Amino acid sequence: MTSSESVAQFAGRAREWLAAHMPPIDPLSPPAASRDDEGCWQRARELQRRLYEGGFAGICFPREYGGLGLPYEYQRAFDQESLRYEMPLILNTPTFTICCATLLDTGSEEQKQRHISAALRGEEVLVQLLSEPSGGSDLAGVITRAERQSDRWVINGAKTWSTSAFAADYGLCLARTNWEVPKHDGLTMFLVPINHPGITLRRITQVNGSTEFCEEFLDGVDVGDDAVIGEVNKGWSVASRQLYHERRAVGMGSEFASGAGSEGGHSTPVDYAQLAHTTGQADSDRVREMAGRALVHRAVAEQLIEHVYRSVRDGALPPAGGSLIRLFHAETVTLEMDTALAIAGPAGVVGQLGEGLQTGLRYLARQSVAIGGGTTEMARNVIGERVLNFPREYAADRGVPFNQVRRGRSR
Numbered sequence: 001m002t003s004s005e006s007v008a009q010f011a012g013r014a015r016e017w018l019a020a021h022m023p024p025i026d027p028l029s030p031p032a033a034s035r036d037d038e039g040c041w042q043r044a045r046e047l048q049r050r051l052y053e054g055g056f057a058g059i060c061f062p063r064e065y066g067g068l069g070l071p072y073e074y075q076r077a078f079d080q081e082s083l084r085y086e087m088p089l090i091l092n093t094p095t096f097t098i099c100c101a102t103l104l105d106t107g108s109e110e111q112k113q114r115h116i117s118a119a120l121r122g123e124e125v126l127v128q129l130l131s132e133p134s135g136g137s138d139l140a141g142v143i144t145r146a147e148r149q150s151d152r153w154v155i156n157g158a159k160t161w162s163t164s165a166f167a168a169d170y171g172l173c174l175a176r177t178n179w180e181v182p183k184h185d186g187l188t189m190f191l192v193p194i195n196h197p198g199i200t201l202r203r204i205t206q207v208n209g210s211t212e213f214c215e216e217f218l219d220g221v222d223v224g225d226d227a228v229i230g231e232v233n234k235g236w237s238v239a240s241r242q243l244y245h246e247r248r249a250v251g252m253g254s255e256f257a258s259g260a261g262s263e264g265g266h267s268t269p270v271d272y273a274q275l276a277h278t279t280g281q282a283d284s285d286r287v288r289e290m291a292g293r294a295l296v297h298r299a300v301a302e303q304l305i306e307h308v309y310r311s312v313r314d315g316a317l318p319p320a321g322g323s324l325i326r327l328f329h330a331e332t333v334t335l336e337m338d339t340a341l342a343i344a345g346p347a348g349v350v351g352q353l354g355e356g357l358q359t360g361l362r363y364l365a366r367q368s369v370a371i372g373g374g375t376t377e378m379a380r381n382v383i384g385e386r387v388l389n390f391p392r393e394y395a396a397d398r399g400v401p402f403n404q405v406r407r408g409r410s411r
Contacts (some may be wrong), residue, residue: 011077022085041167044088048122066117079260087259097249099126129173146175165214187235250373251325320386337366
């Protein structure tokens, strides 16, 4: 594109290109894009390659790393035009909106040149290796360790709840490199290859049958200094930026997402009118009131994304303001799932696989939206302390060297 191309001209060019190169779909009934299916990931890589070759990949990423370097308005215009076409939506999170965005802010020039560009070409998938089996919500309390041996870093430990790690090429792995300082001060972020022989990966089966999430066991995973993201022992600043991007991504407010719409049936917005009709309640005032309340929340959530994005960009809100959209998104989805199941009633539990039973299956996974990207309780803490400037909560381990912090059960 030329530097003088307007948003409208860009949208028109995108409209023509999409019609000629991307598979058309019904946006109300998108094709399945299951995150636990390796075939869907290969399909996403192929579609991403088409976007890159067509000049529509990484619209908001800088040109020097393979993107277009355009403002968010251009990405939104492209998203609107692409709603009627199959897009590689499962690559958005965590690859583009979290991992590549974090590398853009904190990575070395070589890391940005290599990995952001590769992801935009559909050649790499990036994931997060953050949570640990014993860590809960205390990310700074990780005990996966990285030790210096000769000219290499050797990482040992375990990670869990890693989204789609089985389909990834690299992971952003937070490890402890200094145990003699307070927990936030002794961390380093590494970019590790998922296919390293020292990584054993297992898939986790959820209550709804999905195996999207993984756990990883790192045993002697050696990497060089070029794998360090940011500075040694300054990994918390990288992790903080990563969490900022994650909260915005979970709240659907990242400018680095490519395409909009549903990844498949499991994430298609609830059609309350169809659900009410299917269950014989189309004339129920109670059902209309319940559905209306949920739809109002949906509309407010969509408007909040734009408001918070602009406020953070313009400095009216601190970066932590991204937690506002993450929290409201969780509240909205929870309300929608609760409302849908209340309308479906018994049809959400038994019967043929249709609108009703699909509602019940989705309800089984509703709690995940209150956990992913940090729990809603953590989001409230962030908003209270970093947006509203409330006093910080008491922490017994604050300022204490990590090797002196009591962990596990006392004896």
